[in-house]
Amino acid sequence: MNDMKQLERLISASVSPYHCIMTAAASLDGAGFTELSLSGSWKLEQGHSYYIKAYDSTLIAFTIGELADQTPKLKLAASHTDWPCLKLKPSPEVTSGRYGKLNTEVYGGPLLHTWFDRPLSMAGKVCVTSDAPSGTKTIFVDFKRPVLTIPNLAIHMNREANQGVAVNPQVDMLPLLTLIKSDLEKEDFFLKALAAEAGVEKQDILDYEIYVYNTESGTLCGLDGEFYSAPRLDNLTSVQACLSGIMNSTAGNEIHVIALYDNEEIGSSTKQGAASLLMDRVLEKLFLSLGCSRESYLNALFDGFMLSLDVAHAIHPNHSEKCDIKNQILMGDGVAIKLSASQSYATDATSTGMIESICRNAKIPYRKFSNRSDMKGGSTLGSISSSYLTMRTVDAGIPMLAMHSAREVMGTADQKALVDLVTAYFNKANMD
Numbered sequence: 001m002n003d004m005k006q007l008e009r010l011i012s013a014s015v016s017p018y019h020c021i022m023t024a025a026a027s028l029d030g031a032g033f034t035e036l037s038l039s040g041s042w043k044l045e046q047g048h049s050y051y052i053k054a055y056d057s058t059l060i061a062f063t064i065g066e067l068a069d070q071t072p073k074l075k076l077a078a079s080h081t082d083w084p085c086l087k088l089k090p091s092p093e094v095t096s097g098r099y100g101k102l103n104t105e106v107y108g109g110p111l112l113h114t115w116f117d118r119p120l121s122m123a124g125k126v127c128v129t130s131d132a133p134s135g136t137k138t139i140f141v142d143f144k145r146p147v148l149t150i151p152n153l154a155i156h157m158n159r160e161a162n163q164g165v166a167v168n169p170q171v172d173m174l175p176l177l178t179l180i181k182s183d184l185e186k187e188d189f190f191l192k193a194l195a196a197e198a199g200v201e202k203q204d205i206l207d208y209e210i211y212v213y214n215t216e217s218g219t220l221c222g223l224d225g226e227f228y229s230a231p232r233l234d235n236l237t238s239v240q241a242c243l244s245g246i247m248n249s250t251a252g253n254e255i256h257v258i259a260l261y262d263n264e265e266i267g268s269s270t271k272q273g274a275a276s277l278l279m280d281r282v283l284e285k286l287f288l289s290l291g292c293s294r295e296s297y298l299n300a301l302f303d304g305f306m307l308s309l310d311v312a313h314a315i316h317p318n319h320s321e322k323c324d325i326k327n328q329i330l331m332g333d334g335v336a337i338k339l340s341a342s343q344s345y346a347t348d349a350t351s352t353g354m355i356e357s358i359c360r361n362a363k364i365p366y367r368k369f370s371n372r373s374d375m376k377g378g379s380t381l382g383s384i385s386s387s388y389l390t391m392r393t394v395d396a397g398i399p400m401l402a403m404h405s406a407r408e409v410m411g412t413a414d415q416k417a418l419v420d421l422v423t424a425y426f427n428k429a430n431m432d
Helices: 003-012 017-030 189-198 233-249 276-287 294-301 350-359 381-389 412-427
Strands: 034-038 049-053 060-062 073-080 083-097 099-107 120-131 136-142 178-179 205-214 219-220 227-230 254-261 306-310 335-338 366-369 393-398 400-401 408-411
Touching: 003 017, 003 099, 003 227, 003 233, 003 412, 017 049, 017 060, 017 120, 017 136, 017 233, 017 254, 017 381, 049 276, 049 381, 049 408, 060 233, 073 233, 073 381, 073 412, 083 136, 083 189, 136 189, 136 306, 178 189, 189 205, 219 408, 227 350, 227 366, 227 412, 233 254, 233 306, 233 400, 233 408, 233 412, 254 276, 254 306, 254 381, 306 350, 306 412, 335 412, 350 366, 350 393, 350 412, 381 393, 408 412
Parallel strands: 034 049, 073 254, 073 306, 306 393, 335 366
Antiparallel strands: 049 060, 060 254, 083 099, 083 205, 099 178, 120 136, 120 205, 219 227, 227 408, 335 393, 400 408
């Protein structure tokens, strides 16, 4: 299966961060990785591969080289599983006449107007009563079909629409779900639908985390299919590159690790985010389980390297003035290596040189990218995570347009370049 087919399959399945992790875990299972419990006792062996799911929406996988000694070399690649969208609030049923709507809140920083007039669905997890010691069990749900839409106001009722309209999240972003047939349905029409999808009684539902997602499939566009338009390219492009890279790597005397973090779009400061101590504790446990000393673990961190993967801004065909006057990248140019004096990207000259060397030797197309000096760009998990792990880091990713839209655009050739980079990065021996 080629890189774009793998990406297309991941996007289709990853309708929530939870479903992204389940899909990633299934791929790793098929590649011979063994699942571990985050809080369990580990018995690790050299030459084997493992993964851990953390709190349902983050995954850390690692391969231990057959020749890994007491201070093995440590290489990481990281990306994130979440994207800007809408998330349901508690008791979300809202009625307007006979219309049944859902009360939502904004997750991350989406381009809100791009969510209008699209076929939308819902997915996430439901916690229900159980005889288990915890008193609860988790069920993952996906409505799988378009059940929601957010209708635009007709231009006849808003003549200034094409001059730009402010979108109020509490007023304008309430998706339409159903027509109410009787007053009895007004209070629980969503809860009844959720219970049916989960296969439980509505009174057994304790809580839920449900995301709204765009059901539209990805499609090739451009005269020669050189572009790809799809939801959730930010950052499933990087998730797929991490998975492909580690599954196609040979660790030798190294330890290779990927992290698929949740919550990057809201700042990463959660127990499963890149700003937590999750990775540090997993890595320490890994080293201790191999019989390494804490000093060996710390030495591996200081000598380690991380490739932080997230998308970059391609130059816009209608707004080239929004990009830097020199350090620009187009879709189709390959991998963007991202640099910023503010260190919102963690890249420095030494780490950049290491990745450039890999790209040149493997003939992987790339360009260096910086934002305009008078325009603040986004940040990534690279600076956050590297400050905790204290290791050299490069921020990189594919260039794209319409970032944070309900549907984004990328160059089809760039996914191969990103996958090739992660694979070559893991397989290059003795990065100094």
